[in-house]
Amino acid sequence: MIAIETNGLTKQYGESVALSDLSVTIPTGTVYGFLGPNGAGKTTTMRILATLLKPTHGTAHIMGASIENRSAVAKHIGYLPETPPLYDELTGREQLEYIAGLREIPIEKATERIDRLATALSLIDDLDDRISSYSKGMKQKAAFIQAQLHDPAVLFLDEPTSGLDPRAARTMRTMIDDLAASGKTVFLSTHILPVVEEHADVVGVLNEGRLVAEGEPMALVQSAESGDKQSLEDVFLSITREPPGGMERAAPEPQHE
Numbered sequence: 001m002i003a004i005e006t007n008g009l010t011k012q013y014g015e016s017v018a019l020s021d022l023s024v025t026i027p028t029g030t031v032y033g034f035l036g037p038n039g040a041g042k043t044t045t046m047r048i049l050a051t052l053l054k055p056t057h058g059t060a061h062i063m064g065a066s067i068e069n070r071s072a073v074a075k076h077i078g079y080l081p082e083t084p085p086l087y088d089e090l091t092g093r094e095q096l097e098y099i100a101g102l103r104e105i106p107i108e109k110a111t112e113r114i115d116r117l118a119t120a121l122s123l124i125d126d127l128d129d130r131i132s133s134y135s136k137g138m139k140q141k142a143a144f145i146q147a148q149l150h151d152p153a154v155l156f157l158d159e160p161t162s163g164l165d166p167r168a169a170r171t172m173r174t175m176i177d178d179l180a181a182s183g184k185t186v187f188l189s190t191h192i193l194p195v196v197e198e199h200a201d202v203v204g205v206l207n208e209g210r211l212v213a214e215g216e217p218m219a220l221v222q223s224a225e226s227g228d229k230q231s232l233e234d235v236f237l238s239i240t241r242e243p244p245g246g247m248e249r250a251a252p253e254p255q256h257e
């Protein structure tokens with residue numbers, strides 16, 4: 001089944017084009033690594049797909065539901081934005097129970113999920129402290145739990161490991177792999193290329209609002225392989241330096257000259 005499908009998705013702010021003609025098809029169970037330099041349009045794309053922003057042109061469907069139908073899309077998705085959407089005056093547990101209530105998740109089920117995810121992320125001992133006392137990483141963990149309280153089919157994660165210490169970042173990456181293994185789809189924006197290289201099934205590279213490359217990480221590296229280009233970072237630097245043009249698709253078989 002297709003989890004995310006976009007056709008000609010475009011967002012303009014006046015004369016300026018933040019996202020141009022994005023068409024992607026992402027099957028369920030995929031970890032899709034969404035890369036691009038600052039200002040490329042990654043957050044714009046995620047906000048459109050999370051129904052928080054309307055596109056200027058184009059269509060998109062999440063688990064078959066049009067992004068024009070906000071409530072139909074909302075039940076399928078969880079969104080972890082760059083800035084965790086939390087109430088400072090609540091404790092972590094109050095915050096998560098509040099969101100569980102809004103999502104109409106029975107309290108026993110919510111408590112089981114909150115405790116399980118908070119234990120996995122080593123946040124369990126801090127859940128009864130106020131969010132105002134949380135570090136950046138603790139807020140990130142709470143927001144990650146919040147985004148998946150309702151067990152959504154599709155998760156949009158904007159820089160999910162931002163602010164996390166190495167152990168917590170590793171745990172979160174393992175959780176992302178586990179989510180995909182259980183059939184969930186993870187749309188992951190990050191600047192940390194080794195994370196994408198290791199965890200993404202497919203990579204899409206956005207530059208100045210355009211998708212300039214898409215493919216499996218290894219295939220992208222191999223199709224671009226020439227001279228000393230060997231890592232996804234080299235490929236990223238190479239394709240995002242050039243002016244936007246036609247889309248480069250990774251060849252299924254490596255092309256050697």
Ligand SMILES: Nc1ncnc2c1ncn2[C@@H]1O[C@H](COP(=O)(O)OP(=O)(O)OP(=O)(O)O)[C@@H](O)[C@H]1O
Pocket residue numbers: 013016017018036037038039040041042043044045
């Ligand atoms: N509300 C807005 N009004 C005008 N321009 C905007 C607005 N929001 C975003 N933009 C522009 O759209 C473009 C894409 O921004 P976006 O935040 O999607 O980039 P990004 O890839 O997420 O960047 P970063 O990696 O820095 O988070 C940028 O040129 C930005 O200045």
